[in-house]
Amino acid sequence: IKVHHEENGGSHPLYGHGVCKWPGCESICEDFGQFLKHLNNEHALDDRSTAQCRVQMQVVQQLEIQLSKERERLQAMMTHLHMQPSEPKSSPKPLNLVSSVTMSKNLPSTSPTNLPQTPTTPTAPITPMAAMPQVPSVLGGANVPSMGAMRRRHSDKYSMPLSSEIAPNYEFYKNADVRPPFTYATLIRQAIMDSSDMQLTLNEIYSWFTRTFAYFRRNAATWKNAVRHNLSLHKCFVRVENVKGAVWTVDEVEYQKRRSQKITGYDPSLVKNLPSSLGYGSPLNASLQVGTQADDHLNSRSGGGPTRLAKNNMLACWIMHVAALLVFTGKKEGKKEGKCVPMWLCHRPPVHVKEEPPNMDDDDCPMSLVTTANHSPELDDDRELEEGNLSEDLE
DNA sequence: CTACATTTAAACATTT
DNA sequence: TAAATGTTTAAATGTA
Numbered sequence: 001i002k003v004h005h006e007e008n009g010g011s012h013p014l015y016g017h018g019v020c021k022w023p024g025c026e027s028i029c030e031d032f033g034q035f036l037k038h039l040n041n042e043h044a045l046d047d048r049s050t051a052q053c054r055v056q057m058q059v060v061q062q063l064e065i066q067l068s069k070e071r072e073r074l075q076a077m078m079t080h081l082h083m084q085p086s087e088p089k090s091s092p093k094p095l096n097l098v099s100s101v102t103m104s105k106n107l108p109s110t111s112p113t114n115l116p117q118t119p120t121t122p123t124a125p126i127t128p129m130a131a132m133p134q135v136p137s138v139l140g141g142a143n144v145p146s147m148g149a150m151r152r153r154h155s156d157k158y159s160m161p162l163s164s165e166i167a168p169n170y171e172f173y174k175n176a177d178v179r180p181p182f183t184y185a186t187l188i189r190q191a192i193m194d195s196s197d198m199q200l201t202l203n204e205i206y207s208w209f210t211r212t213f214a215y216f217r218r219n220a221a222t223w224k225n226a227v228r229h230n231l232s233l234h235k236c237f238v239r240v241e242n243v244k245g246a247v248w249t250v251d252e253v254e255y256q257k258r259r260s261q262k263i264t265g266y267d268p269s270l271v272k273n274l275p276s277s278l279g280y281g282s283p284l285n286a287s288l289q290v291g292t293q294a295d296d297h298l299n300s301r302s303g304g305g306p307t308r309l310a311k312n313n314m315l316a317c318w319i320m321h322v323a324a325l326l327v328f329t330g331k332k333e334g335k336k337e338g339k340c341v342p343m344w345l346c347h348r349p350p351v352h353v354k355e356e357p358p359n360m361d362d363d364d365c366p367m368s369l370v371t372t373a374n375h376s377p378e379l380d381d382d383r384e385l386e387e388g389n390l391s392e393d394l395e
Numbered sequence: 396c397t398a399c400a401t402t403t404a405a406a407c408a409t410t411t
Numbered sequence: 412t413a414a415a416t417g418t419t420t421a422a423a424t425g426t427a
Binding site: 183184185222223225226229230233245246258 | 400401402403404405410411
Binding site for chain 1: 415416417418419
């Protein structure tokens with residue numbers, strides 16, 4: 001099958017600097033001819049390529065969303081500064097881009113959720129949570145310079161709660177089978193914070209996980225065990241007896257304590273988290289967060305399992321891809337981006353789905369291309385996309 | 396290399 | 412009694 005003929009004898013969007021630019025590939029190709037050969041051999045029309053293509057679609061989609069948010073932000077900033085709203089170039093309906101993307105039925109509600117909650121005074125260094133330094137909006141809380149996780153009380157309003165916290169990546173994680181870049185402890189806390197009365201039963205926490213992340217709609221036994229483990233392990237989680245059982249709450253002080261400890265000396269996370277209060281928390285920041293938070297994990301996260309299951313597939317590559325893009329977008333320092341490859345990125349949903357297989361039952365699992373992509377588990381040649389590869393993808 | 400943080404697994408103990 | 416919940420211990424793994 002000949003993909004793209006060499007219309008212009010020598011240049012191809014998938015070829016550059018002697019390297020194949022197919023997502024996750026990076027094979028070296030001496031010359032264009034070799035590249036074409038490579039392209040036809042390695043990226044022929046098969047399940048894998050197709051899946052990768054879908055994934056790429058999603059990447060584009062996400063970026064478009066991001067872009068529209070940035071535009072909106074810019075607009076607001078300029079307006080605020082009394083500048084000419086420099087021609088409202090883009091169509092005023094930013095979030096629609098999504099729908100434009102052919103993508104199958106997934107991401108049904110994308111837009112409604114994360115509306116760049118108005119430019120709540122982009123100027124002043126609003127720091128509602130000045131007191132608690134790093135309590136950034138957890139879930140990619142990018143924007144949200146205002147309202148800290150704290151005083152939140154069911155922000156139902158728009159689709160689902162926590163929307164404001166999860167903001168930009170909410171839909172993403174909800175539908176993409178991607179492991180969220182946060183530790184269990186962080187997630188658990190977020191779950192509890194998002195509840196109306198700051199307390200949840202174990203089961204409610206479970207529900208939050210499955211409801212919020214597509215990733216946690218698999219291997220329940222594993223992550224649920226992890227959740228319980230975390231609840232018991234961390235002092236920040238306090239069990240409170242209740243009339244009808246017990247609920248879990250968060251001891252914010254403890255949580256912060258442990259957090260700050262972790263980031264004593266050099267604390268990238270702190271630095272990265274603060275921005276949100278500096279005012280420039282936003283889509284970009286969102287992306288950044290992904291990167292940072294991820295980084296954050298990078299530092300600590302690990303854990304047996306994943307790594308090995310890891311080697312697998314393009315999803316990982318894709319995520320890398322996105323992460324790289326996002327990180328780049330937002331990161332200013334050169335510093336450590338080379339490391340933005342939290343291993344969980346490689347953590348493919350266990351190929352050997354233990355139990356609770358395609359339990360897609362859950363509410364509405366708009367299916368995700370990603371998921372689909374993974375689907376070709378035994379794309380045998382997993383190793384071809386090993387971590388090494390992945391990391392490189394970033395640079 | 397050591398100290399730590401985090402994830403997984405698992406064995407048990409308690410409750411429901 | 413079985414299923415849920417909670418506690419603990421330990422291994423694996425990555426980072427400071």
